[in-house]
Amino acid sequence: xxxxxxxxxxxxxxxxxxxxxxxxxxxxxxxxxxxxxxxxxxxxxxxxxxxxxxxxxxxxxxxxxxxxxxxxxxxxxxxxxxxxxxxxxxxxxxxxxxxxxxxxxxxxxxxxxxxxxxxxxxxxxxxxxxxxxxxxxxxxxxxxxxxxxxxxxxxxxxxxxxxxxxxxxxxxxxxxxxxxxxxxxxxxxxxxxxxxxxxxxxxxxxxxxxxxxxxxxxxxxxxxxxxxxxxxxxxxxx
Numbered sequence: 001x002x003x004x005x006x007x008x009x010x011x012x013x014x015x016x017x018x019x020x021x022x023x024x025x026x027x028x029x030x031x032x033x034x035x036x037x038x039x040x041x042x043x044x045x046x047x048x049x050x051x052x053x054x055x056x057x058x059x060x061x062x063x064x065x066x067x068x069x070x071x072x073x074x075x076x077x078x079x080x081x082x083x084x085x086x087x088x089x090x091x092x093x094x095x096x097x098x099x100x101x102x103x104x105x106x107x108x109x110x111x112x113x114x115x116x117x118x119x120x121x122x123x124x125x126x127x128x129x130x131x132x133x134x135x136x137x138x139x140x141x142x143x144x145x146x147x148x149x150x151x152x153x154x155x156x157x158x159x160x161x162x163x164x165x166x167x168x169x170x171x172x173x174x175x176x177x178x179x180x181x182x183x184x185x186x187x188x189x190x191x192x193x194x195x196x197x198x199x200x201x202x203x204x205x206x207x208x209x210x211x212x213x214x215x216x217x218x219x220x221x222x223x224x225x226x227x228x229x230x231x232x233x234x235x236x237x238x
Contacts, residue, residue, distance in 0.1 A: 002049035002121055003027045007037040007065065008083070009057050013106070017052070017083075020110050021117065034060030038068060041075065048078060050120050055084040055095065063098045070099035076163050077153055079120040083108065089202070096206045101167045102193075103203075119193050141176040144237055146218050148176055157218060167192045168211040171204075175222065179234035182225050 004021055008014040009032040021028045026049075031037045034057035041048070051069060055062035062082060069075040082095045085106040095103045102116050141148040147156045150173060155162050164172065174183065174191045183191075185201045192207070208230060212219035221236045 001025060001027050003029065003046055004050045004052060005037070005048045006030045006052045007034065007057060007062070008032065008054045020114055024114065024118065033058050034065055037065055041072065048075065050117065051078060051080045053080060053082050055082060055086050063095065066098040066100055070163065070165060077166050077169065079166055081116060081120055083113070093206050096203060097210055099165050101165060141173065143176060143179060143221065143232065146221065148173055157215065162214055164211065164214060167207045168214070171207055171211060175232035179232045182228055182231045184229040188229065
């Protein structure tokens with residue numbers, strides 16, 4: 001049984017979501033206050049397999065919680081799903097750039113929502129949090145001084161570990177497994193969603209933007225192929 005933290009202050013919505021999530025066989029903890037959620041995250045010894053966040057919360061909003069999760073060592077790679085009534089494109093982009101792996105707008109179709117939850121839970125199985133700070137030999141993807149350890153789910157850039165969201169990590173692994181190959185946006189959607197869940201091209205572009213930003217001098221490693229998608233340059237040198 002996996003553990004889901006649902007942070008939602010509208011009781012009718014949280015009750016509905018809790019029933020649906022428990023029907024999947026998952027343990028669900030519901031918290032209605034942002035500050036209380038942050039306290040729970042820092043004090044609980046239990047591993048959280050998925051965070052579901054509303055954005056408009058009392059005392060600490062969903063964006064603040066999301067950004068904290070991406071900085072906190074225990075949760076920096078944990079899947080995050082935002083479920084919110086904020087539906088403008090710029091608000092969706094803001095949520096994804098804060099570190100959310102997926103974004104569902106209210107009102108939502110429970111069937112689609114649960115499909116997205118199942119997808120994120122499958123992806124959470126990739127996450128490990130070992131104490132080692134350097135890559136182990138084997139299972140290493142490398143281009144120049146950029147290295148990815150696919151066992152520890154860690155990334156090193158010029159010898160220093162960098163923090164990526166789960167979606168950014170999955171995209172980088174996809175690229176580095178086949179350097180030089182052009183990846184269509186549809187292919188990348190399937191790679192990061194691990195299932196037939198609708199995601200727009202803009203979502204992929206947003207994740208790529210965030211990944212490039214974190215790669216710094218290596219941002220040009222990911223090349224845009226106009227009208228098709230992206231690829232990683234196989235002969236890249238910083």
